[in-house]
Amino acid sequence: MLVTTTDELKGYKVTEVYGIVKGSSIRAKHLGRDIAATLKGFVGGELKGYSEMLDEAREEAKNRMIEQADRKGANAIIAVRFVSSQVMSGAAEVLVYGTAVHITKE
Known part of the structure; x- marks a missing residue:
């Protein structure tokens, strides 16, 4: 499945439009991440636990959207x-x- 943020794909033609597809994921903070984030707040820097949590949520949401488009x-x-x-x-x-669309090579 090709997934892109662009509205058009160079070299491809949209032959069918199936409509909007979506996926979502809701994640809660973990107590250990909260403690680490509080400590990191004092010294600054990336909150890696939260970054990982959001990466996982984005991936799960994207996979759910792809499954919907595939169906x-x-x-x-x-x-x-x-x-x-x-x-x-x-x-x-x-x-x-x-x-969600169906594309063919031009």
């Missing part, structure tokens, strides 16, 4: 966008969406 018969997803938001204290949602 519709698509072979590509164009105009993909990622959005994140805080759902509640200590939990974040990552949402990914795009347009």
